[in-house]
Amino acid sequence: MPHDLPKAYDPADLEDHWAEYWVRENLFAQPAPGADAATQSRLNGQTFTILLPPPNVTGRLHMGHMLNQTEMDILSRWHRMSGAKSGRGALWLPGTDHAGIATQMMVERQLLAEGSSRQELGREAFVERVWEWKRHYGGAILDQMKRLGASVDWQREYFTMDDNLSGAVREAFVRLHEQNLIYRGAYIVNWCPRCQTAISDLEVFHEEQKGHLWEIRYPVIENDGNDTGEFLAGAHDNRSSSLGWLTVATTRPETMLGDVAVAIHPEDERYLHLHGKKLRLPFVGREIPVILDEWVSRDFGTGAVKVTPAHDPNDFALGERHHLPSINVMDSEGKINAEGGPFAGLDRYVARKKIVADLEEQGLLAGIKDHTNNVGHCDRCKTVVEPRLSTQWFIKIQPLADKAKAAVREKHIRFTPEMYEKTYFEWMENIHDWCISRQLWWGHRIPAWHCAKCRKITVPAPNMSPDPTVCEHCGSDKITQETDVLDTWFSSGLLPVSVFGWPNLTEKNRTDFDAFYPTSLLVTGFDILFFWVARMIMLGCWFAQDVPMPDGSPRSLADSAPFREVYIHALVRDANREKMSKTKGNVIDPIEIVKQYGTDAVRFTLASMASPGTDIAFNVARTEGYRAFANKIWNAARFLFMNVDRAAEIGITVDPAALGGMPSVGADAPLEARWIVAELHATAAKVNAALEIYRYDDAANTIYQFFWGSFCDWYLEIVKLRLDFSETADKAQTKAALTTLVQVFEAALRLLSPFMPFITEEIWHALYDGNPPEKSIALASYPKSGAETADVQTLFKMYELQGIISRIRTRRKELNVPEKVAVPVKILEWASPTGGSKIVEDNLRLVKKLAQISEIEFVAQKQDHLVWSSVGPTDVVVVYEAQIDVAAERERLAKEIAKHEKNLISAERQLGNESFLAKAPAQVVEGLKKQQSETRLLLEKARGALENLNKDN
Ligand SMILES: [Zn+2]
Ligand SMILES: [Zn+2]
Numbered sequence: 001m002p003h004d005l006p007k008a009y010d011p012a013d014l015e016d017h018w019a020e021y022w023v024r025e026n027l028f029a030q031p032a033p034g035a036d037a038a039t040q041s042r043l044n045g046q047t048f049t050i051l052l053p054p055p056n057v058t059g060r061l062h063m064g065h066m067l068n069q070t071e072m073d074i075l076s077r078w079h080r081m082s083g084a085k086s087g088r089g090a091l092w093l094p095g096t097d098h099a100g101i102a103t104q105m106m107v108e109r110q111l112l113a114e115g116s117s118r119q120e121l122g123r124e125a126f127v128e129r130v131w132e133w134k135r136h137y138g139g140a141i142l143d144q145m146k147r148l149g150a151s152v153d154w155q156r157e158y159f160t161m162d163d164n165l166s167g168a169v170r171e172a173f174v175r176l177h178e179q180n181l182i183y184r185g186a187y188i189v190n191w192c193p194r195c196q197t198a199i200s201d202l203e204v205f206h207e208e209q210k211g212h213l214w215e216i217r218y219p220v221i222e223n224d225g226n227d228t229g230e231f232l233a234g235a236h237d238n239r240s241s242s243l244g245w246l247t248v249a250t251t252r253p254e255t256m257l258g259d260v261a262v263a264i265h266p267e268d269e270r271y272l273h274l275h276g277k278k279l280r281l282p283f284v285g286r287e288i289p290v291i292l293d294e295w296v297s298r299d300f301g302t303g304a305v306k307v308t309p310a311h312d313p314n315d316f317a318l319g320e321r322h323h324l325p326s327i328n329v330m331d332s333e334g335k336i337n338a339e340g341g342p343f344a345g346l347d348r349y350v351a352r353k354k355i356v357a358d359l360e361e362q363g364l365l366a367g368i369k370d371h372t373n374n375v376g377h378c379d380r381c382k383t384v385v386e387p388r389l390s391t392q393w394f395i396k397i398q399p400l401a402d403k404a405k406a407a408v409r410e411k412h413i414r415f416t417p418e419m420y421e422k423t424y425f426e427w428m429e430n431i432h433d434w435c436i437s438r439q440l441w442w443g444h445r446i447p448a449w450h451c452a453k454c455r456k457i458t459v460p461a462p463n464m465s466p467d468p469t470v471c472e473h474c475g476s477d478k479i480t481q482e483t484d485v486l487d488t489w490f491s492s493g494l495l496p497v498s499v500f501g502w503p504n505l506t507e508k509n510r511t512d513f514d515a516f517y518p519t520s521l522l523v524t525g526f527d528i529l530f531f532w533v534a535r536m537i538m539l540g541c542w543f544a545q546d547v548p549m550p551d552g553s554p555r556s557l558a559d560s561a562p563f564r565e566v567y568i569h570a571l572v573r574d575a576n577r578e579k580m581s582k583t584k585g586n587v588i589d590p591i592e593i594v595k596q597y598g599t600d601a602v603r604f605t606l607a608s609m610a611s612p613g614t615d616i617a618f619n620v621a622r623t624e625g626y627r628a629f630a631n632k633i634w635n636a637a638r639f640l641f642m643n644v645d646r647a648a649e650i651g652i653t654v655d656p657a658a659l660g661g662m663p664s665v666g667a668d669a670p671l672e673a674r675w676i677v678a679e680l681h682a683t684a685a686k687v688n689a690a691l692e693i694y695r696y697d698d699a700a701n702t703i704y705q706f707f708w709g710s711f712c713d714w715y716l717e718i719v720k721l722r723l724d725f726s727e728t729a730d731k732a733q734t735k736a737a738l739t740t741l742v743q744v745f746e747a748a749l750r751l752l753s754p755f756m757p758f759i760t761e762e763i764w765h766a767l768y769d770g771n772p773p774e775k776s777i778a779l780a781s782y783p784k785s786g787a788e789t790a791d792v793q794t795l796f797k798m799y800e801l802q803g804i805i806s807r808i809r810t811r812r813k814e815l816n817v818p819e820k821v822a823v824p825v826k827i828l829e830w831a832s833p834t835g836g837s838k839i840v841e842d843n844l845r846l847v848k849k850l851a852q853i854s855e856i857e858f859v860a861q862k863q864d865h866l867v868w869s870s871v872g873p874t875d876v877v878v879v880y881e882a883q884i885d886v887a888a889e890r891e892r893l894a895k896e897i898a899k900h901e902k903n904l905i906s907a908e909r910q911l912g913n914e915s916f917l918a919k920a921p922a923q924v925v926e927g928l929k930k931q932q933s934e935t936r937l938l939l940e941k942a943r944g945a946l947e948n949l950n951k952d953n
Contacts, residue, residue, distance in 0.1 A: 005641065005766055009634035011598025015758045019149050027776050028151040030091035032515040048079035048090040049519040051495060052152060056099035057134055058106050061144040063572040063580065064525060066590040069150055070603045071569055071610060071696060072523045076151050077754035078691050081782035091516055092151060093499060095158035096138065100443040100488040101195055101380050107133050123441050130442050144591065148599050149757050151778060158499055160491045167464065168498035169444045169491045172543060177459045181396045188313040189435060191388035192378040193334030197439040198392055204376040204385055211373040214253050215302060215366035216359055217245040218262060218279040221287060246279055247366045249301025251373055254351045257284055257340040258329040261307040263318060266292040268303050282364055284341050291322050310389035328389050393437035393446060393484065400538040401431050407541050412558040416567045416694055417613040420529060427530050436487045443485030452478035493535030496562035497543050505547055514550045519563045526568050536562045567694055575619040588618055600756035601626040607755050610696040629708060630759050636712050637763045640745055643738065646725045652735045654742045660773060662783055663743035671843055672718040673740045675798040678791040679710045680744055684751060685785035703752050711748060718846055751783045797834045800872055801843060807871035808851040811878045814892065822854035823880050829858050830874040867945045886949065893946040900939035907932040
C-alpha cells in the first residue's frame with residue numbers, strides 16, 4: 001500500500017531530501033568492471049562515460065552550466081537506466097580546474113585588500129595561501145551541482161592540482177621533451193602587464209578604439225657621417241621623404257625606442273635614393289639601416305615601416321629574415337626600461353605622450369592622423385595587452401595536430417552539430433606552436449632545471465624519474481627549477497587520460513583506463529572548442545597511442561581518441577532572445593529560479609527547448625507551466641494511491657512484481673487499457689529515438705503530451721469507470737484495470753525520471769511504500785518499446801472516439817449546456833476500417849460518461865432541422881432543443897460563416913500569389929490547400945445549418 005503523499009507538491013523540501021540522499025548513498029558511483037567484465041562490456045557496447053567540463057574552482061553556477069549539466073545529466077541517467085539490466089552502467093566524472101590566472105587574481109585581490117601582495121608573501125607562502133583559499137571556497141560550484149541532483153560519481157571527484165593529475169602533467173611534459181617536441185624560444189607573446197604573464201591569442205579579445213597614426217621623421221645619415229636632419233631641424237618639411245628624412249608612421253610611438261631598422265618596399269620609387277642608407281634614431285641615437293622587404297605595403301602610412309622586433313609579431317618575423325637584433329624597451333609592468341634612454345621608468349602611455357611632445361618640439365613630428373585601431377585586451381582583467389618579446393616554452397604542435405586531424409577526418413570523433421567539424425579543421429589547419437609557459441605562481445611548475453654554471457637545462461627522464469639534483473651537462477649542483485608554470489589548458493587537455501590513471505598503468509592498475517577510455521561523449525560550449533576540445537584530442541591521441549589494448553595489441557587511432565562524440569550545446573538567452581549580460585541586467589540566476597519553481601521545472605524548461613544548434617530563449621512563464629505539469633503528476637499520483645488504498649480494503653492488491661517493466665495487455669482487454677499501453681510504447685520509442693540524436697526538446701515534449709494529455713486528461717477519466725469497489729463489483733475487472741493503471745504510471749515515472757529526477761523519485765518510492773526494488777528510480781530500467789507499438793488499430797480507434805467526445809464537449813459549451821446536465825445525442829452512422837459507428841457502440845459507457853450524454857441514437861441520415869457538427873468521419877448533433885436560443889444560435893452561425901469566408905479568401909489570395917508559391921516549401925502549399933478544402937466544407941455545413949434553422953423557425 002503506497003505512502004500518503006502530502007496534499008500539495010512542494011519541490012523545495014523533497015528536492016533537498018533526495019539530493020542529499022543521492023550523494024550520501026553514493027548512488028551514482030560507477031566502479032570499473034573486472035578485467036573479464038571489461039572485455040565483456042566492450043563487446044556489448046561500452047559503459048557510457050562522460051567527463052564534466054571541469055568548472056573553474058573559482059566558479060559559480062550560471063545558466064550556461066545549468067543547460068550543459070541538465071543535458072549531461074539527462075543523457076547519463078538515460079544511459080544508466082537503459083543499461084541497468086545489462087550492468088553496462090554510466091559514469092559521469094566530476095572535477096574542478098585550478099584555473100591559473102583566475103584563481104591567482106582572486107587571491108591577489110584579497111591580498112591587496114589586506115595591504116599585502118604576492119611579492120611580499122613570496123612564492124611558497126603565496127601558493128599555500130591559494131590552497132587555503134581553495135579549501136575554503138573551492139567547492140562552491142560542486143555543492144551547487146549536488147543540490148541540483150547531478151548524477152555524477154562523487155567518489156571520483158578530482159582537482160587538476162591533485163598529486164596524481166600533477167604527476168600526469170609532469171610526465172606529459174617530460175615525454176614531449178624527450179621526443180624533441182618541447183623547445184624554448186624568443187617569441188612575441190601577448191603580455192598582460194597587470195596579470196604579469198603571457199596569455200594565448202585565444203585569451204585576448206580585440207576591441208576597436210579611436211587612436212592616432214603618428215608620422216615621425218628619422219634623419220638620414222649622409223655618407224660622411226653627418227645627419228642631414230640636424231641641418232634641417234626646424235624646417236617643417238611635410239613631404240613623406242626629403243633629402244634629409246625618412247618619415248615612418250606608427251600607432252605606438254613609444255616602441256620607436258626599440259627600433260632596429262626601417263623597412264621599405266624594394267620597388268617603391270619614392271625611396272630608391274635611400275637604398276643602402278642608414279638613419280639616426282631620435283632620442284636614442286642608434287644608427288639603424290633602411291632595409292628592403294616585399295612584405296611592406298606601399299599604401300599604408302608613408303610606406304616606410306619602423307621595425308621593432310621585440311614589440312610586434314610582424315616586425316619580429318622581419319627581424320628574423322634580416323638577422324636584426326631585438327631590443328626590448330619595456331619591463332613586465334609595461335614601463336620603459338633602461339633601453340629607453342631619457343624615457344626610462346615611465347609608464348608606456350606616459351612615455352607615449354612625452355615622446356610625441358618631444359618629437360614635435362624637435363620638428364620631427366610630420367603629422368598626426370586619426371586612426372581606428374583594433375586593440376587587444378586581456379580577457380581576464382581587460383588591460384590592453386602589450387606584444388612583447390620574451391623567452392617562452394613551446395610545443396612543436398604539428399605532429400600532434402596531424403594525429404588529431406586524422407582522428408576527426410576518419411570519423412573516430414563526430415561533432416554535433418556537424419558544422420563544428422568544419423570549424424575544427426579551419427583552426428587545426430592554421431595552428432601555431434603552442435606557447436605553454438605562463439609567468440604565474442599558481443599552477444604546475446615546469447619540470448625543467450636551469451644550470452647556473454653552464455646555463456643549460458636539465459629535464460628529468462620519463463617514467464616518473466625523480467627531480468634532478470645536478471646538471472646533466474656539467475654535473476654542477478647549482479641548478480634551480482624553472483619559475484614558469486604550465487598553461488592551465490595543458491593539464492585540462494590531459495584529463496581524459498589522466499583521470500583514468502595514465503601514466504601509471506600497471507597490469508593491476510589499468511582497469512579504469514580499460515573500462516572507460518575512450519569516453520563516449522563530451523558535452524561542451526562552443527567557446528572552448530579550441531582551448532579545450534582540440535587540445536584534448538591532440539594530447540589524448542598522442543599519449544593514449546602508447547597504451548596497449550587490454551589484450552596487449554597495439555592501440556588504434558580510433559581507440560586513442562579521447563571521446564567518440566562531441567556535442568556542442570547552444571546558448572541560453574533571455575526571453576527576448578537577447579544574450580544575457582551583466583551590463584544589460586538580464587542575467588537569470590539559475591539558483592534563484594530553482595528556489596522559486598523547483599529544479600525539476602527548470603530542468604524541464606531547458607530540456608523542452610534544447611536541440612542541436614538552437615539557442616534557448618529562457619522564459620519564466622514556461623517554467624511556471626512545467627511547475628504546473630509537476631503538480632499535475634503529483635495529483636495523478638494522489639488519485640492513484642487513493643484508489644490503491646480503496647482496492648486494498650476489498651482485498652484487491654497489485655503485485656509489486658508486476659511493476660518495473662513495460663506493461664502489456666491481452667487483445668480482450670478494454671479499449672482504453674490497450675490504447676494507453678500502446679501509447680506508452682509509442683512514447684517510449686519516440687523518446688529513446690529523440691535522445692539518440694540529442695533532440696532533448698522532442699523527447700521532453702513527447703513525454704509531456706503523454707503524461708498530461710493521454711494519461712491524466714483521458715486515461716484517468718476513463719479508468720475511473722472500471723474502478724468499481726462496491727460489493728457487487730466485478731473484482732477481476734477492477735483488479736485488471738488497477739494493475740494496468742499502476743503499471744503504466746510506474747513506467748511513465750521512469751520515462752520522465754531523467755528529465756525530472758526529484759518528483760519521480762519521491763512518487764516512485766511512495767508507490768512502493770518505501771520498499772522499492774532499487775535504491776533509486778535512477779537505477780531502475782528505462783522503458784523501451786515493445787511489439788505493442790504496432791497496435792495502430794487501437795490507437796486509431798481511440799483517436800476517433802476522442803474526436804467525437806471533444807466535439808460533443810465543445811458543442812455543449814456552445815449551447816451553454818450546464819456542466820452537470822446529460823443530454824441526448826444523435827450520431828450519424830459511419831463506416832471506417834477501424835469499425836465505424838461500432839466503436840461508439842462498443843464503448844457506449846465510456847463515451848456517455850466522458851461527454852455527459854444521456855442517450856445516443858444512431859441515425860442513417862441527417863435530419864435537416866437539426867444542427868449537425870462535423871467531426872472526423874461523421875457528424876453529431878447535441879439535442880438540446882428545449883433551451884436552444886434561436887437568435888443566439890443564428891448569430892453564432894453567422895459569425896462562424898463570416899470566419900470561414902474570411903479564411904477562405906485569405907487562403908485563396910495566398911494560393912493565387914505566384915511569388916509566394918515559388919518560394920514556399922511544398923508541404924506548406926499542400927497544407928494550405930488541405931486547409932482550404934476543409935474550410936470550404938465547414939462553410940457549406942454552417943450555411944446549411946443556418947438555412948435549416950431559418951426554415952424551422
Ligand atoms: Zn590581465
Ligand atoms: Zn651545467
